[in-house]
Amino acid sequence: MKAAEQRRYSPRGTVILIGGAEDKGRDGAILSEIARLSAKDPIVICTAGSSFPEETAERYRSAFRALGVKSVPHLRVRTRQDAEGARAVELIAAAKVFFFTGGDQLRIASIVGGTPLHRAIEELHRSGGVIAGTSAGASALGETMPYSVVEEEHRVAAALSLAPGLRLLNDVVIDQHFAQRGRLGRLVAAVTENPRLLGIGIDENTAVVWKKASFTVMGTGAVYVVDGHELTRSNLGTAPAGAAMSAFDIRLHVLNANDSFDVAAGRPQQRC
Amino acid sequence: MKAAEQRRYSPRGTVILIGGAEDKGRDGAILSEIARLSAKDPIVICTAGSSFPEETAERYRSAFRALGVKSVPHLRVRTRQDAEGARAVELIAAAKVFFFTGGDQLRIASIVGGTPLHRAIEELHRSGGVIAGTSAGASALGETMPYSVVEEEHRVAAALSLAPGLRLLNDVVIDQHFAQRGRLGRLVAAVTENPRLLGIGIDENTAVVWKKASFTVMGTGAVYVVDGHELTRSNLGTAPAGAAMSAFDIRLHVLNANDSFDVAAGRPQQRC
Numbered sequence: 001m002k003a004a005e006q007r008r009y010s011p012r013g014t015v016i017l018i019g020g021a022e023d024k025g026r027d028g029a030i031l032s033e034i035a036r037l038s039a040k041d042p043i044v045i046c047t048a049g050s051s052f053p054e055e056t057a058e059r060y061r062s063a064f065r066a067l068g069v070k071s072v073p074h075l076r077v078r079t080r081q082d083a084e085g086a087r088a089v090e091l092i093a094a095a096k097v098f099f100f101t102g103g104d105q106l107r108i109a110s111i112v113g114g115t116p117l118h119r120a121i122e123e124l125h126r127s128g129g130v131i132a133g134t135s136a137g138a139s140a141l142g143e144t145m146p147y148s149v150v151e152e153e154h155r156v157a158a159a160l161s162l163a164p165g166l167r168l169l170n171d172v173v174i175d176q177h178f179a180q181r182g183r184l185g186r187l188v189a190a191v192t193e194n195p196r197l198l199g200i201g202i203d204e205n206t207a208v209v210w211k212k213a214s215f216t217v218m219g220t221g222a223v224y225v226v227d228g229h230e231l232t233r234s235n236l237g238t239a240p241a242g243a244a245m246s247a248f249d250i251r252l253h254v255l256n257a258n259d260s261f262d263v264a265a266g267r268p269q270q271r272c
Numbered sequence: 273m274k275a276a277e278q279r280r281y282s283p284r285g286t287v288i289l290i291g292g293a294e295d296k297g298r299d300g301a302i303l304s305e306i307a308r309l310s311a312k313d314p315i316v317i318c319t320a321g322s323s324f325p326e327e328t329a330e331r332y333r334s335a336f337r338a339l340g341v342k343s344v345p346h347l348r349v350r351t352r353q354d355a356e357g358a359r360a361v362e363l364i365a366a367a368k369v370f371f372f373t374g375g376d377q378l379r380i381a382s383i384v385g386g387t388p389l390h391r392a393i394e395e396l397h398r399s400g401g402v403i404a405g406t407s408a409g410a411s412a413l414g415e416t417m418p419y420s421v422v423e424e425e426h427r428v429a430a431a432l433s434l435a436p437g438l439r440l441l442n443d444v445v446i447d448q449h450f451a452q453r454g455r456l457g458r459l460v461a462a463v464t465e466n467p468r469l470l471g472i473g474i475d476e477n478t479a480v481v482w483k484k485a486s487f488t489v490m491g492t493g494a495v496y497v498v499d500g501h502e503l504t505r506s507n508l509g510t511a512p513a514g515a516a517m518s519a520f521d522i523r524l525h526v527l528n529a530n531d532s533f534d535v536a537a538g539r540p541q542q543r544c
Contacts, residue, residue: 220516256517
């Protein structure tokens with residue numbers, strides 16, 4: 001069985017992964033699409049990853065209000081206690097869209113993972129809602145997350161800097177600010193460590209809109225799909241942490257806003 | 273016929289491509305290997321690409337002298353007239369190794385291309401000598417060279433920023449400072465534009481040692497081989513210059529110092 005054939009996704013909802021630095025003006029296609037999908041219901045802004053939660057929330061509140069969304073509540077989540085409180089669950093119950101801002105994906109996962117808030121997000125996804133995340137907020141939605149801050153991300157050590165994500169999407173590892181920060185090395189390392197996972201690298205002002213077992217691309221940049229299921233060799237697991245990476249036969253697809261990807265089949269497609 | 277099958281290399285000599293920022297101390301493996309290959313014959317340092325030719329030449333002269341090389345003449349080449357003069361050809365005739373420092377690959381190609389100096393370099397390669405280049409000096413040795421300075425190198429426009437190189441190696445496009453500067457986008461664009469070319473991205477303090485139709489890797493980083501011969505679709509040639517790139521089914525190999533690559537077969541191999 002090919003790795004791709006294992007990937008099945010049943011929720012009715014939509015996951016939107018943004019590579020960071022999305023256009024926050026009225027012409028910004030990504031936030032406009034999220035506003036449209038909210039269908040006038042509230043968009044909950046969750047700043048669990050941010051060191052500047054008030055400023056961050058205010059930026060998205062302004063952007064979404066300018067796009068016609070009336071209610072944009074800010075969910076401050078600084079501790080696991082916050083994520084276990086009643087307010088989080090109540091806010092989500094009234095919303096159609098839940099939006100993770102950026103910051104630090106490890107902070108998001110360590111504060112939200114396994115809490116009632118986490119379960120409420122999953123339930124919103126199952127029942128047809130939209131879960132969106134930008135930058136660290138996008139990475140947090142994958143099964144595992146790269147979070148190395150080292151410069152030399154092509155080293156074997158980078159592959160060890162993976163942490164479990166909120167797993168709105170199974171079998172997926174998501175990276176962001178992709179071309180802008182030169183993150184191929186760490187995404188290849190993550191996929192090589194276990195090719196069961198599909199690697200998805202998203203450029204800034206670019207998004208993946210994921211429904212069931214396929215996604216489309218939107219925005220001005222590219223999305224890189226790193227597929228390791230034909231991998232013939234790698235040195236992960238055998239080389240010391242400081243060694244340079246070695247990995248043969250990775251398949252790479254570069255997608256733009258005219259493209260989609262059939263995750264079940266593991267194949268890119270041109271839409272138009 | 274697969275693209276790889278067209279790649280034939282007959283010269284007896286060696287081409288050494290360095291990704292920049294190589295260790296210049298006595299323990300630096302790459303410059304040590306070049307010193308060893310010089311077999312006590314002169315190493316000609318050519319600073320055609322550099323804006324600071326004296327300082328650059330002095331740095332390499334010191335490094336190679338510390339490694340036991342007695343004669344390290346500096347070939348200043350600031351104009352095509354310099355590259356057409358007798359001194360260039362005389363220096364090479366007495367040397368075993370010719371070394372291009374970094375700087376600007378377009379400057380190297382536009383000053384050296386098609387001159388008697390260029391022909392003397394080719395003759396040294398044919399007759400068993402070593403042609404080495406670091407950073408821009410490595411890119412200049414390929415058939416074509418990426419030289420975009422734009423930040424958004426994943427755009428179609430990046431693919432148009434290619435200039436003919438000195439072509440010591442046919443069917444090859446070389447990029448450097450690869451992981452450090454996040455240059456996957458521009459290398460994929462170059463390969464996608466014509467998959468006849470094999471893309472080779474070299475990390476800092478890392479080198480490719482190319483003899484006939486295969487190369488080995490040395491140094492502390494990785495070398496990325498981008499192979500487009502299975503490409504099923506791309507938007508180069510149809511999309512406007514500002515569009516994001518789209519390219520399906522690129523094969524990617526990440527090699528370290530234990531690996532080699534059989535260019536004729538188009539396959540990576542593990543040496544140890």
